[in-house]
Amino acid sequence: MQILFDRIRKDGVIKSGKVLKVDSFLNHQMDIELLNEIGKEFKQRFADTEITKILTVEASGIGIACIAAQYFHVPVVFAKKSQSVNIDGEVYSTQIESYTHKRTYDVIVSKKFLNPQDKVLLIDDFLANGCALLGLIEIVASAGAQIAGVGIVVEKGFQSGGEVIREMGLRLESLAIVDGMNEKTGEIFFRGE
Amino acid sequence: MQILFDRIRKDGVIKSGKVLKVDSFLNHQMDIELLNEIGKEFKQRFADTEITKILTVEASGIGIACIAAQYFHVPVVFAKKSQSVNIDGEVYSTQIESYTHKRTYDVIVSKKFLNPQDKVLLIDDFLANGCALLGLIEIVASAGAQIAGVGIVVEKGFQSGGEVIREMGLRLESLAIVDGMNEKTGEIFFRGE
Numbered sequence: 001m002q003i004l005f006d007r008i009r010k011d012g013v014i015k016s017g018k019v020l021k022v023d024s025f026l027n028h029q030m031d032i033e034l035l036n037e038i039g040k041e042f043k044q045r046f047a048d049t050e051i052t053k054i055l056t057v058e059a060s061g062i063g064i065a066c067i068a069a070q071y072f073h074v075p076v077v078f079a080k081k082s083q084s085v086n087i088d089g090e091v092y093s094t095q096i097e098s099y100t101h102k103r104t105y106d107v108i109v110s111k112k113f114l115n116p117q118d119k120v121l122l123i124d125d126f127l128a129n130g131c132a133l134l135g136l137i138e139i140v141a142s143a144g145a146q147i148a149g150v151g152i153v154v155e156k157g158f159q160s161g162g163e164v165i166r167e168m169g170l171r172l173e174s175l176a177i178v179d180g181m182n183e184k185t186g187e188i189f190f191r192g193e
Numbered sequence: 194m195q196i197l198f199d200r201i202r203k204d205g206v207i208k209s210g211k212v213l214k215v216d217s218f219l220n221h222q223m224d225i226e227l228l229n230e231i232g233k234e235f236k237q238r239f240a241d242t243e244i245t246k247i248l249t250v251e252a253s254g255i256g257i258a259c260i261a262a263q264y265f266h267v268p269v270v271f272a273k274k275s276q277s278v279n280i281d282g283e284v285y286s287t288q289i290e291s292y293t294h295k296r297t298y299d300v301i302v303s304k305k306f307l308n309p310q311d312k313v314l315l316i317d318d319f320l321a322n323g324c325a326l327l328g329l330i331e332i333v334a335s336a337g338a339q340i341a342g343v344g345i346v347v348e349k350g351f352q353s354g355g356e357v358i359r360e361m362g363l364r365l366e367s368l369a370i371v372d373g374m375n376e377k378t379g380e381i382f383f384r385g386e
Contacts, residue, residue, distance in 0.1 A: 029306040030269045032262045059251035063259035063269065069225045076223045076256065113222040 001041055001175040005190050014181045027060035027125045039068035042151045045173045051121045051148045057132050061124040079107040092142040096135040114143035127152040130161025157191050194234055194368040198383050207374045220253035220318050232261035235344045238366045244314045244341045250325050254317040272300040285335040289328040300328055307336035320345040323354025350384050
């Protein structure tokens, strides 16, 4: 997705430890026009796929999922971090290890919002080691629902998450796959470009 | 906003302790068509107001803020709970006490994304005691930016937050103000209806 490559090159910041910060337009401040282009692109890539629901995990996936959902005409459910007293007893839950936050947290989805008839599109901003996605996949499996596909904005191709997900036989569409970054020159290498 | 009143009556659930659950359409599963109506209504109510940015707090405000931002043509910034190693050093921060989660947490906004020229619309799903909003207001003040207004989907009129915000002289637009709920009969009373 060329406009995404261009934007990452323009406004992405490479940090030590192979960290790519895109917080000025994707996951802290959000450029809603760009999110709309991303939503349209997901719809185009999954145009032939039946989808009844979009599932993401808080927090940075929510905006992307909501904007994209307008093109799919389905509801969005977001998995919540840690138990809230406002959530009814019956939930699907799993543990996710956060690479960014260096900790493990519980995520939950109310059983009311996933059922065996659902064909679920998973959406998230980043795919690195895949822990968050594997958690969502486990939750969808617990509900007996089907995963229709996985839509990711930025995949770090040099980390294992993408390979793990593809080897599970899931259809993974990453709009930008970063295969390498040069911290000194600021160069970013995208797969297929 | 009549369609919101109707939807809360149809799908909202009254729980003991004056809890109103709207998680089937607003803050766990999200009905994107309804969110679009909410976004249009915010735009209509703030049509005469200059707004350069929408600020919300993770997690349940994000979807509403992003959908609404499409009508304002401005970026969304969401305040993040707790320090992430992926956020650069310079942040505005405050503490927010969560009524729902019965705990206090730090929220931060990168200084890059709020500046003294900004006219900020605060958006959130719920207003009860106002702690989350007061935190956002403090962050906007720290940045030397101006608060253009506050847009809330559901205000609990029997809790003090709305009064506190109005007494600060801020323009608060709550699309549904719940003045009372009857746990036994399921009745919900909206202000001005």
